[in-house]
Amino acid sequence: MTDETPSATTPDQHPTTQTPSTRDRILIAAATMIGENPAARLSVRAVAARAEVSVGSLRHFFPDQRALLDEVLERMFRLVMxxxxxxxxxxxxxxxxxxxxxxxxxxxxxxxxxxxxxxxxxxxxxxxxxxxxxxxxxxxxxxxxxxxxxxxxxxxxxxxxxxxxxxxxxxxxxxxxxxxxxxxxxxxxxxxxxxxxxxxxxxxxxxxxxxx
Structure with a gap:
């Protein structure tokens, strides 16, 4: 269980001179929530609210909660490992x-x-x-x-x-x-x-x- 929660920063974050895409905003929001509480359930509605996007927009990129979780964790672990x-x-x-x-x-x-x-x-x-x-x-x-x-x-x-x-x-x-x-x-x-x-x-x- 050495899976210390990776930093909430993801490879998709851009310099402040650029505006993150909707997909990036979703991933950043989910990563931040995991960083705050690794045991938290990443509900679609909660992540959408944190990213300030609609639930429909989130589901366009990630059809379900597990697809979102797998994607954000893969990126986070690729960054820290x-x-x-x-x-x-x-x-x-x-x-x-x-x-x-x-x-x-x-x-x-x-x-x-x-x-x-x-x-x-x-x-x-x-x-x-x-x-x-x-x-x-x-x-x-x-x-x-x-x-x-x-x-x-x-x-x-x-x-x-x-x-x-x-x-x-x-x-x-x-x-x-x-x-x-x-x-x-x-x-x-x-x-x-x-x-x-x-x-x-x-x-x-x-x-x-x-x-x-």
Whole structure:
């Protein structure tokens, strides 16, 4: 659950000298609402009101709530989890994937930052049975983060650097490893544990990437 909510800024935002399109205004409004409350249900009416557009205009671009949620989360995660050097075949594939996973982990923070993230996560999802809309929001967040990892694996697969296997299962495995390390970051750590983090990531990556 290291899917710390990405910044409300989306790649579609333009300099102040330009006026965002209706579609961009909808995406910006939805991203802002997610940033304010990751567990909030992005109802079509609420997002339309925030974007100051009609419900009909919103549905023209996004027929239903899930289409809107998937689009805005994909853009937000693409912004906070950039591809970086994933396509640079001059670098070892394992090194590139470790770098990508580390940037996800770094979003979770360390020490008090990591503890606050997990406190918020527990309050939202575990203190009491979450509402259906909260569950839907969580699953969408988790899925969007995992799809970023899958996209990196797809790039490596095109190079022939990925071991055979179910790509979605490989992405879930890597995501679980990162989640576990994020929990460790919220707990007391000594220097040895901190140093072992990089080794753990390399071991995890070696399970999906061919030996160089």
């Amino acid at each position: 950039p591809d970086g050097d994933i396509d640079d075949a001059s670098l070892p594939a394992a090194e590139r994937l470790v770098t990508g996973l580390r940037q996800i982990l770094d979003r979770a923070g360390i020490g008090e930052g990591a503890r606050e993230l997990w406190r918020s996560t527990l309050r939202t999802y575990l203190d009491e049975a979450p509402a259906a809309s909260t569950i839907e929001s969580y699953l969408a967040l988790e899925s969007a983060g995992r799809r970023r990892i899958e996209s990196w694996l797809a790039a490596l697969a095109e190079e022939g650097a990925l071991l055979d296997g179910d790509r979605e299962a490989q992405a879930r495995f890597l995501s679980s490893v990162v989640n576990g390390l994020a929990v460790e970051r919220a707990l007391p750590m000594d220097a040895a544990a901190a140093a072992a983090e990089a080794t753990t990531l390399r071991y995890a990556v070696s399970a999906v990437v061919r030996a160089h």
